[in-house]
Amino acid sequence: MKLTDSHCHLDFDRFDPDRDRVIQNAAAKGVQRIVIPGTESHRWPKLHALASLYPGIFYAVGVHPWFLHDEPADWRQQLAERLGQRPAKLVAVGEIGLDAAVDLPMTQQQDFFQAQLRLAADHALPVILHARQTHEPILKQLRRFRPPGGVIHSFSGSLQQAEAYIELGFKLGVSGVITYERAAKTRQVMAQVPLEALVLETDAPDMPLCGCQGQRNEPVRVTDILATLAILRGESEDSIGAATEANVGRLFALPA
Template sequence: MKLTDTHCHFDFDAFADNRAGHWQRAQAAGVHRLLIPGVEEAQWPGLPRLCRQLPGTRYALGLHPWWLKTASDQWQQKLITALNSAGNDCVAIGETGLDMACKVPMEKQEYAFVFQLRLACERGLPVVMHSHKTHDVLLKWLRRYPPVGGVVHGFAGSLQQAQNFWKLGIHIGVGGTITYERAQKTRNTMAAMPAESLVLETDAPDMPLCGFQGQPNHPERLPLVLQALADIRQQPLPELALTLEQNAARLLQW
C-alpha cells in the first residue's frame, strides 16, 4: 500500500542530519507522497528547493499563528511574492489557522488567517489549517470565504464540528492522537465520519504516537496511524487505505 502524509514538517531541524535518508525510511514504510506546510516567512524560499531534492514531496506556503509574533511587517507581500514565483509543487496555502493558547491577540490571528484564506480563494488552492479550541471561529470565516477545499490538521474537536467542516468540503486530518486509548472523543469522531472526509498525517516531528512518547515523530510511522484508524472504524485496511489515498489526491490535486 502507498500512503500520503498530508502534514509533515520535513524541513524542521529534526530531519536536518540526513533528510534524504529520512525520506528513504519513510518510502520504505510505504509513504510515497508527503506535504510540507510552510509556517514562517524565513522558511518559504527553501521549500521549493527541498521538494526538488526529494521526489514525492510537495509544499504549502503560509504563516502559522505561533510565528505571527516574529513576522515582519511585510509578510503579506512576501507571501504573495512567494506564491507568484511558486511552481506546481506548491499545492496549498498554509499552515495557517487560529490558536486559543497562542499569546498573539486573537484579533491579529484572525486578520492573518482571513488574509491567507482569501488568498486561497483567489488562487483556487486548498487551505491547511491549525486549530486549537477555535473550530467554530474557523467555521465562521470559512462560510464567509469558502475555499476550493482544505484540511483541519490534527483534528481533536467534536463530531458535530467535524461534520460542519466536511459540509464545507474541508477534510479532517487524522494523526497520532487516535493511537491513544484515552482520546475517546477523537477516536469516536474518526469512527463516525465518512471515510471520504479523512486524510492521514503525522505532523512529524510533532504529535508522537502512543509507544513513541518523548521521541521525534517520523513519517515512517504513518502506517501505524492507518492501522489504528482501520481498527477504530472496523474497516478492512486495504479498502480504507485506497479511499484515503483518493482523498489526498483530490484534496491536493496530486
C-alpha cells in the same frame, strides 16, 4: 500500498542530520508522498528546495499563528508573489489558523488568518488549518471567504464540528492522537465520519504516537496511524489506505 503523509514538518531543523534516511525509510514502508506545511515566511525557500530535490515532496506556504509576531511587514506581499508564481509542487496555503492557547492577540491572529484565506480563495488553493479551541471562529471565516476546501490538521473536535467542516468540503486530518485510548472522543469521531472525509498525517517531528513518547515522530508512522484507524472503523487497511490516498490526491491535485 502507497500512502501520503499529508502534514509533516520535514523542513524543521530536527531532520537536518538524517533527512535522506527519514524519506527513504518512509518510502520503503509505502509512505511515498509527503506534504510539508509552511510555518514562517523565511522558511518558504527551504520548502521549495526540498520539493525540487525529492520527487515525492510537495509543500504549502503560509504563516502559522504561533509565529506571526516574527513576520516582516511585507509578509503578505511575499505570500501573494509566491502564490502568483505557483510552482508546480506548491499545493496549498498553510499552515494557517487560530489558536486560543497561545499568548497572541486574537485580533492579530484574525488579521493574518483572514488575509491568507483571501489569498487562498483568490488563487483557488486549498488550505491547511491549525485550530486549537477555535473551531467556531474558524468555521465562521471559512463560510465568509470560501477557499476551495482544505484539511483540518489533527482534528480533535466534536462530531458536530466535524460535520460542519465536511459540509464545507473539508477533510479531517487523522493523526497519532487516535493511537491514545484516552482520546476517546477523537477516536469515536474518526470511526463515524465518512471515509471520504479523512486524510492521514503525522505532524512529524512532533505528536509522537502512543508508545513512542519522547521520540522524534517520522512520516513512516503514517502506517501505524492507518493500522489504528482500520481497527477503530472495523475496515481493512487496504480499503482505508486506498480511500485516503484518493482523498489527498484530489484535495491537493497531486499527480497519480
